[in-house]
Amino acid sequence: MMGLQSMKGTLITYIQKNHRQQISRFLKLLTSGRSRSLQLLRRIAIITKFLLSYIKNVS
Numbered sequence: 001m002m003g004l005q006s007m008k009g010t011l012i013t014y015i016q017k018n019h020r021q022q023i024s025r026f027l028k029l030l031t032s033g034r035s036r037s038l039q040l041l042r043r044i045a046i047i048t049k050f051l052l053s054y055i056k057n058v059s
Contacts, residue, residue, distance in 0.1 A: 012055055019051060 026044050 008058055011058065015051060015055060019048075022047070 022044075026040060029040055
């Protein structure tokens with residue numbers, strides 16, 4: 001049972017780290033090109049909602 005809990009924890013931390021990288025990459029894209037920024041914002045919002053619901057379901 002503890003093995004499953006630790007796996008869950010590592011998965012969540014991995015998702016959070018990956019999410020942070022995505023945000024910084026997104027900010028770089030946002031500052032470099034304005035034309036696609038709205039499209040990217042929508043995509044990021046959808047991904048963020050999905051990740052949050054996924055983390056809630058996993059934990």
